[in-house]
Amino acid sequence: MIRFEAVSKSFAGDAAVDRLDLTIEAGEFTVLIGRSGSGKTTTLKMINRLIEHDGGRILFGGKNIREFRPEALRRRMGYAIQSHGLFPHWTVEQNIGTVPSLLGWTKARIRERTHELLELLHLPADAFAARYPHQLSGGQQQRVGVARALAADPDVLLMDEPFGALDPVTRLALQAELTRIHRLSGKTIVMVTHDIDEALRLGSRIVLLDRGHLVQQGSPASLLAAPANDFVRDFIGRSDIGIRLLGLGVVRDRARPGETTGGDPLPASATLREALSAFVTRQVRTLPVVDAKGEPAGVLHFADLLGTTG
Ligand SMILES: Nc1ncnc2c1ncn2[C@@H]1O[C@H](COP(=O)(O)OP(=O)(O)OP(=O)(O)O)[C@@H](O)[C@H]1O
Ligand SMILES: [Mg+2]
Known part of the structure; x- marks a missing residue:
């Protein structure tokens, strides 16, 4: 469904992503992990052309993403960014309805969808639909960002640390919700995190990046059972590998x-x-x-x- 072929991206001569080969099958839940600055966000943003790659090629459904208009691509891919990125002068309802209104949905249908998503993300519509982003906590803003990504029911979800600002209890609840959405809808999800436990819990495939390189990819069980090298072993927490295997x-x-x-x-x-x-x-x-x-x-x-x- 999404294929990276020797994809590179440099900023001012420094490679943020370096000849990355990656295949994301339809319906897969791929988690990109790695330390800060390893190229996760850059990789994600190249998929919907928020960042243009400068080497190699990226295919979406077999077609080079450069052949799509960026807006067309973005309407087919829900995107939740690292720092929620809500429009400050729009209400929660208007924010969530961004893509549906671009697609020409009726007001009634947008309202219904918005309210459904707010409930799903544990934000009662009565209390939240009419608020502005600055009237929400960081975690609430993040959830609205996730609702916005889901709004038009896209085939592909790109999510950059969508649960970073949440307390552990809310985080677990929303992880479970996302797993459920994935199971029911069969959507292709690409999510960035640097939390190894979140990656193991959610991902059907984990891709570990370091300094723009792919270090290892595979199922959670294969990563834990056969870490490719010391970097992977350290990253997945050497002394906790057994515990994490039990977690699967x-x-x-x-x-x-x-x-x-x-x-x-x-x-x-x-x-x-x-x-x-x-x-x-x-x-x-x-x-x-x-x-x-x-x-x-x-x-x-x-x-x-x-x-x-x-
Ligand atoms: N617009 C930009 N201009 C210059 N350098 C950039 C830009 N965006 C990213 N970089 C650099 O590219 C590298 C990868 O950044 P990226 O945002 O992809 O990392 P990340 O893995 O998402 O990190 P984090 O976990 O901190 O979000 C970093 O060294 C970063 O400084
Ligand atoms: Mg990032």
Whole structure:
């Protein structure tokens, strides 16, 4: 769907992105990670031509992006920028409705869509639709930025640290919401973060950049199981790799069905990392598991955390 072929970009002679080859399949959730200044934002902005690349080529749906008018490209790609970038003199509703109005939607349809998105992002429309950006907290502005990116239901979402300014609880809730949107819609998402746990939680594919170079790419499990070099190992947190691997597994897959035991149950959807924490804090070796309806779903044994597949 999106393909980088030896793409480069320099600013004043310094390469921000250096001969990058990258293929993003339709429906994939790609996360770009790397340290500050590694070229993540530059890579993202080259996709919708907010930054023009100066070497190689970028294809969208098989066609060189230079053959699209930039506005046409941007209408097909929702974009949430690192610092929300809302129009200060427009209300929240007008901000979210930017692309829909360009596309000629009726007022009623824009209003309906805006309100639906505000609810989705935990901002009640009654309280927020008529406000101006300066009347919102940083995290609320970010959420409006995400709603604006989603507004016209684009096939591609480009998101630059969309949850950077949020507290951990809201952040987790919105990560879950984004995962749900991705599952239901099959959208192609490219997201930038420098939070490795966020990358592992959300990405179906992770792309690690360093000084404009691609260091390693692959599924979360492949990155954790086989880091290509010391840089990757350091980046994913050498001493926490085991814990993070547990974070990719789910209780459901390790519970022994049919068994029962006492105690406060774990949801079958919890990660094995959460289960480990429960074993340690409660000082037990077995924990009962319940499904989404609260029905017993077997027992998780501490020893089974090791599993057979890691
Ligand atoms: N408009 C610009 N003019 C000059 N240099 C730039 C410009 N934009 C980016 N750069 C440089 O290009 C490099 C990559 O920047 P980029 O914004 O892509 O990094 P990043 O990975 O998104 O970093 P961060 O995590 O801090 O957002 C940096 O060295 C930066 O200083
Ligand atoms: Mg950036």
